[in-house]
Amino acid sequence: MSVDVELGQIFTGPETELDSCANLDQLAGVVKACNRCKLRAGCTQVVFGDGVPSPLMLIGEGPGADEDRLGRPFVGKAGQLLDRILEVSGFDRARNCYIANVVKCRPPGNRIPEPVERLACWPNLRAQIRIIRPKIVVLLGATALQALVHPQARITRSRGQWVEKEGIWFMPTYHPAALLRDPNLKKPCWEDFKNVVRKYRELVDPNHVCEYVK
Ligand code: SF4
Secondary structure (H helix, E strand, O other), X not given: OOOOOOOOXXXXXXXXXXXXXXXHHHHHHHHOOOOOOHHHXXXXXXXXXXXXXXXXXXXXXXXXXHHHHHOOOOOOHHHHHHHHHHHHOOOOOOOOOEEEEOOOOOOHHHOOOOHHXXXXXXXXXXXXXXXXXXOEEEEEXXXXXXXXOOOOOOHHHHOOOOEEEOOEEXXXXXXXXXXXXXXXXXXXXXXXXXXXXXXXXXXXXXXXXXXXXX
16 A cells, blocks of 8 residues: 655645545554554554544554554553543543554564654554544644644643644644653643633533533
8 A cells, every 4th residue: 555645744735545434443453454564563453543533633653562462552551641641631532533554564662763753654544633623632742743733843842732723723742641740740730631621612612511611
């Protein structure tokens, strides 16, 4: 399959054969057979995504050991923290958000995915976004920020600042694994999620319930 789609180019640029998939289930079937980069050889399974197609999407970096084992993104300690943040923000992956990663196969030793791997997996994520058509995307960490917004962007500088691109509002914030390593990051991350709640009320549901954001 041709992969000459620029990183971060969502609705512009050439169609790929993945774009002919009518829904997420069909796309998942194709992506689970992907072996376009070397990560597939070292992982247990392709971790496609989790949640329901929704106006809110969250994008992380790549599967870790628990995700690789269970086949779902964000199910380890970082995932449990993310679920808690989502819960207090009035979101729930079973009801009103969708979660995916920049790369769908676990990088060995949880290393950062290499640029060539991010680019190889981009048509998969791009096709997911094209089917889901989110209004708001939370970018969890530098890898997601660099893939979706700008390859040189820094999470410490960009977090908390909305980027509007191709009709989607992107909110970069810290990856939940970073919050586990440095609890000082929890407060700014929570401020970012409160801004996500405000934007969700503005764009999607003015009655969205979150008791922490008036
Ligand atoms: S990481 Fe992405 S591109 Fe690489 S093999 Fe897995 S699904 Fe395919």
